[in-house]
Amino acid sequence: MWTFDERTTVANDTLTITDNRTGKTYEVPIADETIRAMDLRQIKVNDDDFGLMTYDPGFTNTASTRSAVTFIDGDKGILRYRGYPIEQLAEQSSFLEVAYLILKGELPTQGELDEWVYGVTHHTFLHENIRKLMDGFRYDAHPMGVFVSTVAALSTFYVDAKLIHNSEDRQHQIERLVAKTPTIAAFAYRHMMGLPYVYPNNTLSYPGNFLNMMFSTAAGYEIDPVLERALDVLFILHADHEQNCSANAMRSVGSSESDPYCSMAAAAAALYGPLHGGANEMVLRMLREIGDVTNVPAYIKRVKDREVRLMGFGHRVYKNYDPRAKVIKEVAYQVFDVTGRNPLIDIALELERIALEDSFFVERKLYPNVDFYSGIIYEAMQFPVAMFPVLFAIGRTPGWLAQWQELLTDSEQRIARPRQIYTGYEQRDYIAIGKRTDIRRMAGGS
Numbered sequence: 068m069w070t071f072d073e074r075t076t077v078a079n080d081t082l083t084i085t086d087n088r089t090g091k092t093y094e095v096p097i098a099d100e101t102i103r104a105m106d107l108r109q110i111k112v113n114d115d116d117f118g119l120m121t122y123d124p125g126f127t128n129t130a131s132t133r134s135a136v137t138f139i140d141g142d143k144g145i146l147r148y149r150g151y152p153i154e155q156l157a158e159q160s161s162f163l164e165v166a167y168l169i170l171k172g173e174l175p176t177q178g179e180l181d182e183w184v185y186g187v188t189h190h191t192f193l194h195e196n197i198r199k200l201m202d203g204f205r206y207d208a209h210p211m212g213v214f215v216s217t218v219a220a221l222s223t224f225y226v227d228a229k230l231i232h233n234s235e236d237r238q239h240q241i242e243r244l245v246a247k248t249p250t251i252a253a254f255a256y257r258h259m260m261g262l263p264y265v266y267p268n269n270t271l272s273y274p275g276n277f278l279n280m281m282f283s284t285a286a287g288y289e290i291d292p293v294l295e296r297a298l299d300v301l302f303i304l305h306a307d308h309e310q311n312c313s314a315n316a317m318r319s320v321g322s323s324e325s326d327p328y329c330s331m332a333a334a335a336a337a338l339y340g341p342l343h344g345g346a347n348e349m350v351l352r353m354l355r356e357i358g359d360v361t362n363v364p365a366y367i368k369r370v371k372d373r374e375v376r377l378m379g380f381g382h383r384v385y386k387n388y389d390p391r392a393k394v395i396k397e398v399a400y401q402v403f404d405v406t407g408r409n410p411l412i413d414i415a416l417e418l419e420r421i422a423l424e425d426s427f428f429v430e431r432k433l434y435p436n437v438d439f440y441s442g443i444i445y446e447a448m449q450f451p452v453a454m455f456p457v458l459f460a461i462g463r464t465p466g467w468l469a470q471w472q473e474l475l476t477d478s479e480q481r482i483a484r485p486r487q488i489y490t491g492y493e494q495r496d497y498i499a500i501g502k503r504t505d506i507r508r509m510a511g512g513s
């Protein structure tokens with residue numbers, strides 16, 4: 068790995084820019100197929116000029132960081148964590164091993180894995196006051212809102228959370244967060260259902276313990292190994308996705324040196340939105356609304372008329388089939404062997420079939436994304452739709468933390484603070500309140 072300026076550049080790796088306002092020519096270096104936005108600042112009309120900026124709402128063509136965590140080739144449909152293809156990890160690895168890989172950069176030895184799993188397993192309990200705090204939410208509170216708030220509240224329980232520049236302290240918070248998110252998620256669900264909390268069981272696997280905390284009753288709960296593995300695979304598939312909306316929120320809040328609990332609460336809040344991790348919930352609601360395979364063509368028409376979006380379709384980066392969706396589709400059938408077939412799968416398959424043949428979707432390169440099939444599996448496993456984004460958040464926790472850690476150890480990073488193009492008024496004088504309506508009318512306002 069190297070820094071921007073250390074990279075091997077050949078003499079021709081430059082961009083020559085002519086400013087037609089002044090006739091001046093500038094040469095800026097190109098490295099890793101990028102130019103530095105700050106290299107444009109020298110381009111000015113006169114000395115008073117601030118200098119040229121780029122305008123990129125939604126960061127569609129701006130690299131905000133250098134990162135060694137996740138590689139995506141959206142055109143080819145490739146996703147790798149630390150160089151390992153997602154398909155191999157989903158087939159051969161476990162979520163906690165993948166979390167270690169994402170966080171530390173390498174696959175663990177057996178000893179390292181045992182130590183990591185032991186550490187996570189023994190931090191799954193919540194302080195009793197956190198449980199009491201969760202009790203205070205309204206009886207039907209959405210579990211994602213409860214999750215976001217409770218993760219933020221953890222910051223008040225760990226004073227060492229503020230020691231973000233100490234790598235040992237960071238490791239403590241990372242272990243705690245990976246360990247406690249399933250407990251918070253399960254407690255949020257039990258609260259919503261009015262059920263007594265089930266405390267963590269250290270003899271169970273990471274996904275097994277979560278299933279037990281979710282679904283155990285007075286009669287106990289038998290963990291089905293197929294469902295346990297399916298959930299582990301779903302967590303693996305969600306573990307990181309480079310600079311997505313929530314990772315960007317984690318980095319943005321983290322860049323002000325906020326503690327990891329508050330930063331991760333911000334990331335989870337970003338995930339909650341229906342265009343991001345809330346999409347799987349919206350997919351299920353959409354499939355239920357469609358109701359029957361025969362209604363699919365009419366729904367596709369509504370999408371093309373821009374009345375609604377086809378949830379679970381399209382992606383900022385993938386302009387090909389999302390590789391995670393391919394794995395999930397396979398997992399769905401394994402889960403259905405245990406739970407019985409979720410009839411919504413037929414509606415989803417028909418939507419996918421029609422969409423992939425229709426020029427509206429083909430021209431825009433809209434393919435199923437990770438959320439298209441995950442909700443159908445979750446529902447078959449008896450998770451209510453409100454829990455879908457929470458499940459996404461459990462899986463994404465190591466990714467957020469790896470992005471946060473990378474930010475803090477990257478000497479090039481500074482507080483995130485974009486520029487703007489100001490479109491408001493020039494300076495104007497304050498108007499006494501009694502005169503304002505008249506003035507606005509005179510200016511043509513309402």
Ligand code: CMC
Nearest residue numbers: 342343344346376377378379380381382383431436437438
């Ligand atoms: N249904 C219908 N049309 C769509 C869709 C969709 N799901 N997604 C994009 N388009 C159209 C959009 O209207 C636009 O058409 P035009 O150029 O004619 O105006 C074109 O495709 C490009 O769309 P965009 O909104 O500029 O693309 P974006 O990169 O800004 O948005 C997205 C990406 C994921 C927000 C969007 O595809 C979307 O809203 N999808 C549905 C929500 C969803 O499934 N989100 C989960 C994403 S995967 C999980 C995650 O990582 O969060």
